[in-house]
Amino acid sequence: MKQLEFSLSRWMDGGGPETDIVISSRVRAARNLEGHTFPCLASEEETGDVLEKINSTIAGKKDFSEFLYWPMGQLSEFEKQALVEKHLISLFLARESKNGALLLRRDEAVSVMINEEDHLRIQAILPGLQLEEAWQETEVYDDLLENDLEYAFHENYGYLTACPTNIGTGLRASVMLHLPALIVTRQINRYLGALSQIGLTARGVYGEGTEIIGNLVQVSNQVTLGQSEEEIISNLYSVIGQVIEQEQNARQALLDKKRADLADKAWRALGILEHAQIMSSQEAMQLISDLRLGHDLGLIKLVNHKLLNELLVLIRPGCLQLLAGRELNNSERNIERPVQVKEALDRYKE
Amino acid sequence: MLCQECRRKEANIHIVKNINGNQSELNLCEHCARKKEELDFSFEPQFSLHKLFASMLNQSLSDSREAMQADKMQCPSCNLTFSQFSQIGRLGCSSCVPAFEEKFKPLLRRIHGGSTHAGKVPVKARKRVNILRELDQLKEDLKVKIQNEEFEKAALLRDRIKAAEKEIYEKNDQNEAEKGDQQ
Ligand SMILES: [Zn+2]
Numbered sequence: 001m002k003q004l005e006f007s008l009s010r011w012m013d014g015g016g017p018e019t020d021i022v023i024s025s026r027v028r029a030a031r032n033l034e035g036h037t038f039p040c041l042a043s044e045e046e047t048g049d050v051l052e053k054i055n056s057t058i059a060g061k062k063d064f065s066e067f068l069y070w071p072m073g074q075l076s077e078f079e080k081q082a083l084v085e086k087h088l089i090s091l092f093l094a095r096e097s098k099n100g101a102l103l104l105r106r107d108e109a110v111s112v113m114i115n116e117e118d119h120l121r122i123q124a125i126l127p128g129l130q131l132e133e134a135w136q137e138t139e140v141y142d143d144l145l146e147n148d149l150e151y152a153f154h155e156n157y158g159y160l161t162a163c164p165t166n167i168g169t170g171l172r173a174s175v176m177l178h179l180p181a182l183i184v185t186r187q188i189n190r191y192l193g194a195l196s197q198i199g200l201t202a203r204g205v206y207g208e209g210t211e212i213i214g215n216l217v218q219v220s221n222q223v224t225l226g227q228s229e230e231e232i233i234s235n236l237y238s239v240i241g242q243v244i245e246q247e248q249n250a251r252q253a254l255l256d257k258k259r260a261d262l263a264d265k266a267w268r269a270l271g272i273l274e275h276a277q278i279m280s281s282q283e284a285m286q287l288i289s290d291l292r293l294g295h296d297l298g299l300i301k302l303v304n305h306k307l308l309n310e311l312l313v314l315i316r317p318g319c320l321q322l323l324a325g326r327e328l329n330n331s332e333r334n335i336e337r338p339v340q341v342k343e344a345l346d347r348y349k350e
Numbered sequence: 351m352l353c354q355e356c357r358r359k360e361a362n363i364h365i366v367k368n369i370n371g372n373q374s375e376l377n378l379c380e381h382c383a384r385k386k387e388e389l390d391f392s393f394e395p396q397f398s399l400h401k402l403f404a405s406m407l408n409q410s411l412s413d414s415r416e417a418m419q420a421d422k423m424q425c426p427s428c429n430l431t432f433s434q435f436s437q438i439g440r441l442g443c444s445s446c447v448p449a450f451e452e453k454f455k456p457l458l459r460r461i462h463g464g465s466t467h468a469g470k471v472p473v474k475a476r477k478r479v480n481i482l483r484e485l486d487q488l489k490e491d492l493k494v495k496i497q498n499e500e501f502e503k504a505a506l507l508r509d510r511i512k513a514a515e516k517e518i519y520e521k522n523d524q525n526e527a528e529k530g531d532q533q
């Protein structure tokens with residue numbers, strides 16, 4: 001049986017526009033098959049039928065020859081967790097799906113989840129601010145799949161989804177933002193609080209509920225009905241554009257006032273990342289953020305975005321266990337974490 | 351131990367969290383702990399579907415007749431009832447939407463602000479959706495012509511409406527008889 005290996009996803013390569021602030025852009029479309037019960041109410045047998053139907057439509061197709069197939073049932077807990085941490089599948093697919101499976105393009109920019117909350121979740125995730133490009137990628141596979149499948153669609157309500165919050169376009173577009181300056185100066189709430197009034201929502205990328213870890217914030221659309229895909233995406237672009245501008249202003253103000261402190265913080269972060277022997281993931285997230293800010297302000301040149309993105313992912317519990325090749329408990333992970341961080345830093349120096 | 355946040359002061363506040371069996375630990379100085387607390391709770395609360403359902407149900411429960419009607423709504427295809435739907439917050443199949451439409455439409459409007467799809471249409475449904483959109487327009491035009499007493503033009507429009515309706519209903523019958531057949 002093939003095994004999942006730790007690999008870098010396309011979004012981690014550090015390319016794309018606005019990478020100083022926008023780490024990645026993701027678009028996903030929710031689709032269901034007409035004539036089949038949606039996964040949450042379907043029996044094991046029905047979800048099995050859907051899986052078979054989807055698999056038989058892509059079998060042998062050239063357009064899908066670059067995809068790897070991973071049934072959730074054949075992956076270990078930490079392998080699934082690693083896929084969640086790389087934003088390639090949802091926690092729901094990993095933990096709660098019946099006959100759930102993943103189709104993953106080799107560059108890991110496109111993934112298709114089968115039997116998630118909806119029969120199909122097609123997503124594309126790219127580095128930097130590339131929502132439009134991510135939607136184009138998503139639509140290619142949306143159209144290919146629709147060639148042989150009949151989607152559940154209503155003339156007035158659009159694509160029908162299990163949850164009413166996705167009905168219409170079934171589209172969720174989101175960006176992962178690094179906003180250390182807006183967060184440290186507490187300006188963040190002023191901007192993000194207003195988002196819900198224009199159909200957008202913001203939350204910490206990691207951590208539960210309202211917590212922000214590593215200064216990473218995800219902004220996404222909440223409204224899927226009544227707006228076209230293009231409107232949803234251009235709405236996001238204009239808001240993100242303003243957030244970027246505010247973050248840049250806040251960074252410049254910090255740099256003017258606290259240049260030495262910021263440089264000190266970044267260099268200390270690098271020192272700890274290189275030499276610590278025990279490290280929690282929260283501490284690592286904060287250090288990576290400090291280092292990233294130092295890099296983006298031109299205060300430290302020893303790293304790049306690709307390395308920083310790799311670090312961001314490999315310090316997560318699932319990826320650490322994937323790299324170690326075995327299950328690790330919390331305290332074992334805190335020892336393994338700095339080992340893997342050091343290896344990544346050394347690889348980069350070579 | 352030094353504070354994880356500022357790494358300058360002594361960490362004398364230890365926060366242990368247990369979320370779904372994942373334990374995480376935070377060691378902070380007093381200053382950073384207070385800062386973190388402020389930041390954590392100042393965000394807009396996440397949109398809660400359950401709260402929305404609860405508030406809508408409470409409203410309709412005040413009118414018991416309406417509540418009973420809502421209870422009776424059931425999807426003919428997957429057998430999900432509206433009250434089950436309002437508990438789990440998930441639809442069971444594509445037939446649920448027309449079955450619950452009366453209650454569902456105001457719910458969609460509350461979630462999304464709108465209740466009419468304005469985005470992409472599946473390639474296969476495009477022809478049909480275009481005809482339907484054309485039909486709406488033709489019917490509007492017809493009203494105007496009749497009001498203006500342009501009966502000849504109205505008769506022409508009526509023919510076009512009939513043709514369009516025929517095309518749609520024949521398609522439906524065909525689909526029923528033989529799914530996937532394209533003609
Ligand atoms: Zn502190």
Ligand SMILES: [Zn+2]
Nearest residue numbers: 425428443446
């Ligand atoms: Zn149903």
